[in-house]
Amino acid sequence: MSSSEYITCFYCSEYSKIANDYPINFASKDVDSFTPRCFLHWEYECSKCGEMTHFNGISWCSSCKEFTCLRCVEEKMEKKEFLIYDYFYKIPCHSCGKYSPALDFAEYEGTHPFQIGDLIPKEDTVVWMPINLEELKFQTFPHKAWGLRRILSLGKYVEFKRLDLFGDYDPKSTWDALAPFWAPLFREGGDYHHKYKILPEVYRLLDVKENEKILDVACGEGNVARNLTKQGAQVTGVDISKLVDFAIEREKEEKLGIQYLKLNAEKLASKFTEASFDKVICNMALMDIENYKTTIEQISYVLKEDGIFVFSITHPAFAWPTCTSFRVPKGSQRNEDKLRLVLDYFDERPTLIDYGNDTPSLQFPRTISSYLNELVKNDLILMEMSEPKASEELVKKFPRNAYMDDDIFPDFLIVKAIKKSKFKLHD
Structure with a gap:
């Protein structure tokens, strides 16, 4: 192998960003992946089960001279900022029970078997000897899914900003700013997702009858209201943003x-x-x-007994901001190279969604149970749920949108409920 073909170790490269004196070894393991690794940062054989284990899931007992992996014992987690991490595992020796840190932290504190001379690397490896730990400048902690975000940084993915405070953002002002962008898009039926996945299911579940009085809550520029009217319904549309001004003009x-x-x-x-x-x-x-709770309460109030409530949302578990995606190789346009990852399903902080405009939209992620439980509290009984999947016809017509994407992951959740004020869960 020529020098031009050498690939550096992923972990060595990452650690060197924190410790300036950290040596960068060439990768000899998993060199074809986007996280190639050197011998030091590869796998070690557990002395008990014989399984090869990633270095951050196995410990070395300097007394027994044996490795113990996480599979064989019950580990403990200790919070500690070091290198690119904010915690490490303490793993008991399978023989004597003494706790030792996993090898990632052992290397940081200088107790790795290669550092203390208990073992000698079988490949040429430059081993770091930590001396000036107090001079290290750590990354900002804590970080959720820290390792995940490091990996994601190597691919192409969308980042969503979670907010602890609204600051300059609120739902009305953001949608007022976005109105000129969204109104023309929905004037003739909407985008691919609305035309072919969301609205067909919404109309099926709503099952409009002649002369029914229907309220379109957050009607936007009126696309749905117009369609329902053409089906024979008497429709009223309400919206807080300037989008409704476009509906009024039309x-x-x-x-x-x-x-x-x-x-x-x-x-x-x-x-x-x-x-x-x-x-x-x-x-x-x-x-x-x-305030979705108040909104659902208000909807139940204006709805007749045995009336139907249908709502559609981005899927709480599989769509943004809970879920993100990236491509390996970066920039590939083939959907089999697109990976989807769940970041934090239970994080319900407001989130900015950037559509490439000057103003991002503001979204309030919630769990599925949050929505369904609120329905029950307001006498709205679940009748049906739909997670639209791309059909074979849709895959053929829109392959980049649908193939190995909309046909394997639901981006949207649609719920149908009926008002039953006298319904009793318990006697």
Whole structure:
């Protein structure tokens, strides 16, 4: 192998960003992957089970001169900032029970078997001898999914900013700013996902009947309201943002009989009496509404007994911001090279979603159970759930959107519920 073909170890390279004196070894293991590794940062054989184990999941007992892996014993986790990490495993020796750190931390504190002379590397390896640990500048901690984000940095993926405080962002102002972008897109039915995956299922579940009174909550520029009216329904649309201004202007032209109001979804009772509507639809909006609990309560209030409520949202488990994706090789346009990863399903902090505009949208991620439990609290009983999957026809028509993407992961969740005020879960 010529010098031009040498590949450096992924871990050595990462560690050297923290410790300036850290030696960078050439990789001899897994060299064809995007995390090639040297002999030091490869795998070690457990003295008990004989399994080869990643160096960060195995410890060395200097008394018994044996390795013990995580599979054979019960480890402990200790929080400690070192190198590119903020914790390490303490693993008891399978023979004597003495706890020793996994080899990633052992190397950091200078007790790795290669550092103390208990073992000699079988390949040419320059071993780091930590001397000036106090001079190391650590990365900012804590970080969730820290190792995951390091790996993701090698691929192409979308980052979502979680917010502890809103600051300059709130749902109304962000959607006011986005209105000129979204209104033209939905004027003729919406994008690929809305046209072919979301709306067909929404209309199927809503099952519109002639002369039904339907409330379209967070109606936007009126795409759904117009469609429902053409199916024979009497539709009222409400929205808090400037998107509804586009709907009002179009209604002046088409005169379909739709009533539009600029109204907060959390204040429906201020404009409508109890049991005013046969059905309520909230299409792709609940995840953008800050107080979804109040909104669902208000929807139940204006809905008649046995009335139907249908809502669609980005999938809480498989869509952004819970889930992200990256491509290996980076930049590949083949969907088999696209990987999807769940980052934190339970993180319900508000999140900025960047669509490539000057203003990002503000989304409020929640768990599936959060939505369903709120329905039950407000006398709305689950009838059906849908997670639209791309059909074979859709895969053929839109292969880059659907193949090994929309046909294997659900991006959206659609829920149908019925109002049953007298329904009792228990006697």
